[in-house]
Structure formats: structure tokens, C-alpha cells
Amino acid sequence: xxxxxxxxxxxxxxxxxxxxxxxxxxxxxxxxxxxxxxxxxxxxxxxxxxxxxxxxxxxxxxxxxxxxxxxxxxxxxxxxxxxxxxxxxxxxxxxxxxxxxxxxxxxxxxxxxxxxxxxxxxxxxxxxxxxxxxxxxxxxxxxxxxxxxxxxxxxxxxxxxxxxxxxxxxxxxxxxxxxxxxxxxxxxxxxxxxxxxxxxxxxxxxxxxxxxxxxxxxxxxxxxxxxxxxxxxxxxxxxxxxxxxxxxxxxxxxxxxxxxxxxxxxxxxxxxxxxxxxxxxxxxxxxxxxxxxxxxxxxxxxxxxxxxxxxxxxxxxxxxxxxxxxxxxxxxxxxxxxxxxxxxxxxxxxxxxxxxxxxxxxxxxxxxxxxxxxxxxxxxxxxxxxxxxxxxxxxxxxxxxx
Numbered sequence: 001x002x003x004x005x006x007x008x009x010x011x012x013x014x015x016x017x018x019x020x021x022x023x024x025x026x027x028x029x030x031x032x033x034x035x036x037x038x039x040x041x042x043x044x045x046x047x048x049x050x051x052x053x054x055x056x057x058x059x060x061x062x063x064x065x066x067x068x069x070x071x072x073x074x075x076x077x078x079x080x081x082x083x084x085x086x087x088x089x090x091x092x093x094x095x096x097x098x099x100x101x102x103x104x105x106x107x108x109x110x111x112x113x114x115x116x117x118x119x120x121x122x123x124x125x126x127x128x129x130x131x132x133x134x135x136x137x138x139x140x141x142x143x144x145x146x147x148x149x150x151x152x153x154x155x156x157x158x159x160x161x162x163x164x165x166x167x168x169x170x171x172x173x174x175x176x177x178x179x180x181x182x183x184x185x186x187x188x189x190x191x192x193x194x195x196x197x198x199x200x201x202x203x204x205x206x207x208x209x210x211x212x213x214x215x216x217x218x219x220x221x222x223x224x225x226x227x228x229x230x231x232x233x234x235x236x237x238x239x240x241x242x243x244x245x246x247x248x249x250x251x252x253x254x255x256x257x258x259x260x261x262x263x264x265x266x267x268x269x270x271x272x273x274x275x276x277x278x279x280x281x282x283x284x285x286x287x288x289x290x291x292x293x294x295x296x297x298x299x300x301x302x303x304x305x306x307x308x309x310x311x312x313x314x315x316x317x318x319x320x321x322x323x324x325x326x327x328x329x330x331x332x333x334x335x336x337x338x339x340x341x342x343x344x345x346x347x348x349x350x351x352x353x354x355x356x357x358x359x360x361x362x363x364x365x366x367x368x369x370x371x372x373x374x375x376x377x378x379x380x381x382x383x384x385x386x387x388x389x390x391x392x393x394x395x396x397x398x399x400x401x402x
Contacts, residue, residue: 010034010096011025171188239277
């Protein structure tokens with residue numbers, strides 16, 4: 001018989017993918033929770049039974065990447081970054097008084113907020129770190145590190161993050177290499193499976209009427225603002241690979257579709273069709289799981305979505321944008337993370353189409369890319385393990401408050 005939690009969890013997350021992971025974790029937990037999304041509206045938590053959202057919302061122009069560029073930081077400061085953030089810190093501290101444990105899903109900043117809340121209430125802390133990987137250090141010399149100095153903390157945990165992580169009851173990381181890296185530095189780290197694959201949805205619909213037996217090219221513009229720049233380029237690249245069925249996983253409204261010059265859009269309920277250069281590309285809403293599993297090759301300017309396709313054994317072609325997320329530095333880091341599973345090319349339709357064609361026609365290369373993705377991302381299974389450990393914490397007698 002599985003014991004249900006007797007006290008609520010306080011969960012903090014800071015990003016779209018982090019919210020998805022947090023929501024899926026709470027679905028496995030089957031108990032009450034207070035959630036504080038530190039970036040955005042936290043829509044992933046909507047409709048979960050027993051889950052209450054707390055604290056002020058912080059919708060950032062950068063999409064949660066204030067340090068991606070000076071322009072990102074200026075825009076976020078104008079949007080009220082400092083005031084809303086202070087309000088979130090206070091909300092976390094208040095909510096911890098009635099919680100049984102604090103769970104952080106996110107980066108070092110989220111861990112700072114969660115640590116402050118947990119220490120104030122004398123609560124155990126669990127950190128789910130889905131961002132950092134020891135693979136980011138592969139081939140990174142001093143020159144490369146200096147070139148990415150503004151994102152140094154995205155490549156490896158900084159000393160202050162390791163110090164905070166040592167205070168957590170458990171730290172769950174994204175791969176086995178990272179678990180070893182953390183444990184060697186005194187952190188109680190564990191790898192139990194891939195968070196990215198845990199939140200990959202099942203196929204939502206049958207796509208065979210759209211593919212007619214042709215190889216499928218998945219287009220992944222991503223959930224950030226990069227899509228305004230990347231989708232038009234992806235459509236033009238798809239027009240140069242006429243033998244494929246190009247399907248775009250589209251997470252936005254149809255009014256946010258940006259088309260190349262001369263293209264038109266025919267929008268329906270859950271699907272729109274972009275026409276141009278003799279090509280038809282279907283844009284599908286609410287069908288990411290189906291598109292991901294149908295794909296033979298993908299073109300993506302996304303974080304988690306690129307990793308999920310690689311984790312399915314699908315080679316991914318990427319190109320940098322002006323941001324806010326898929327900047328040249330981000331593309332380089334993801335390339336180190338995914339190895340041969342990811343090909344980063346110039347932001348040119350011809351270069352993208354050429355790489356897609358090469359992967360479709362070179363079986364040996366495609367096999368290497370597929371194996372790299374499967375091994376580096378790994379299988380699903382982390383969240384049920386984390387939920388079981390968290391459930392045990394929440395059914396223990398209440399801790400002594402300081």
C-alpha cells in the first residue's frame with residue numbers, strides 16, 4: 001500500500017521545461033503542493049489536483065534568459081525583474097512554513113531561492129537539476145570558456161552552487177557523467193533517468209494521412225521568441241528537400257506564425273498549412289509527441305525538444321539565432337551535450353537543407369547520430385523515483401522548526 005503525503009510540498013521551478021518537469025513530478029506524487037514558477041505563468045501546473053500556485057508572476061521579455069545578452073537584461077529590468085523577484089523570495093519563505101519539504105527544479109538561482117526557504121523553515125531540500133551536464137565541458141578549452149564567459153554557470157556548476165547543493169538531501173541530475181562530477185565534489189547526487197524523456201508526451205494523433213509514407217522532417221522552432229526568426233528559415237529549408245513530409249510542432253497561436261516572403265498560411269483548429277515555393281508544410285498544435293515519434297530527421301532551435309528528439313534516436317540539425325535562447329553560445333553548448341546527435345550549421349536555408357539531405361542519405365552517419373542521442377540523453381524513469389523519495393519525506397513526522 002502506497003502512503004499518501006501528509007504534508008504539502010513546496011515546489012519552485014524557473015523555465016518552461018522546468019515547469020513541465022515539476023508538473024509531471026507532482027502528478028507522480030499524488031499529494032498537495034504549493035508551486036512557485038519563477039519565470040512565466042506556470043501554465044504546466046494548471047488543472048493538477050491539489051496544486052496551488054503562489055507568488056507574483058514574472059513574465060520576462062527574455063523568456064528567462066536575462067544574461068543571454070545585454071539587451072535581454074535591459075528588457076527584463078524594465079519589465080520589473082527586481083521587484084517581482086523579491087516578491088517571489090518572500091512568497092517562498094512564507095509558503096515553506098506549512099510545507100513538509102522544498103523541491104527545486106531548475107538552475108542555481110532557483111536553488112538559492114529554495115535553499116533560503118528551506119533553511120528558514122528547517123525543511124529538507126531536494127534539487128532536480130535538469131540543465132547542467134558534465135558533457136558541456138568536453139572539448140571546452142580556456143579560449144572557449146572565455147568566449148562563453150557570460151554563460152559560465154550554464155557550462156558547469158559554480159562554487160557557490162556546489163556549496164548550496166551540498167546542503168540538499170538529494171540532487172538529481174540529467175546523466176551519469178554529471179552525477180559522478182557532483183559526487184566527486186561532495187554532493188549527494190544521483191542519476192535515475194532522463195527528465196527530458198520523462199516529459200515527452202505520447203503520440204496525440206495519427207499523422208499518416210499527412211506523410212503518405214514519405215520520410216518525416218520535424219521542424220522544432222521552440223517555445224521561446226527565437227521562432228520568429230527560425231520558422232521562416234526552416235520553411236525555406238524544407239522547400240529544398242521536396243522528398244520529405246515536413247511537419248512543424250507549433251506551441252504558439254496562429255497569429256504568431258512568421259512566414260517567409262511570398263508564403264501564405266491556411267489555418268484550422270489544430271493544424272495550419274504553410275504554402276510557398278511549391279511546398280506545403282503542416283504546422284500542428286498539441287501534437288509534439290506525435291511529430292517527435294514520426295520524425296526521421298529534425299531541424300530545431302529548441303532546448304528540451306532538441307534533446308527529446310535526440311533521445312529518440314533522431315538526428316537533429318540546428319542553426320543559431322539572435323535569441324533569446326538559441327544563440328551561438330547556446331548552440332555550441334548543446335552541441336557538446338549531444339555530440340554527433342546534433343549538427344550545427346549556419347543560419348542559411350541551403351546549409352540546413354544540405355545537412356538534412358546528408359543525414360537522410362548517409363546511413364552510417366545517421367546511425368552514429370542516432371546512437372549518440374540514445375546514449376547521451378538516456379531513457380526515461382527519473383520522475384517516479386524522485387516522487388517516491390519525496391513521498392517518504394512528506395509522510396515523516398514534521399521536522400522541528402527553528
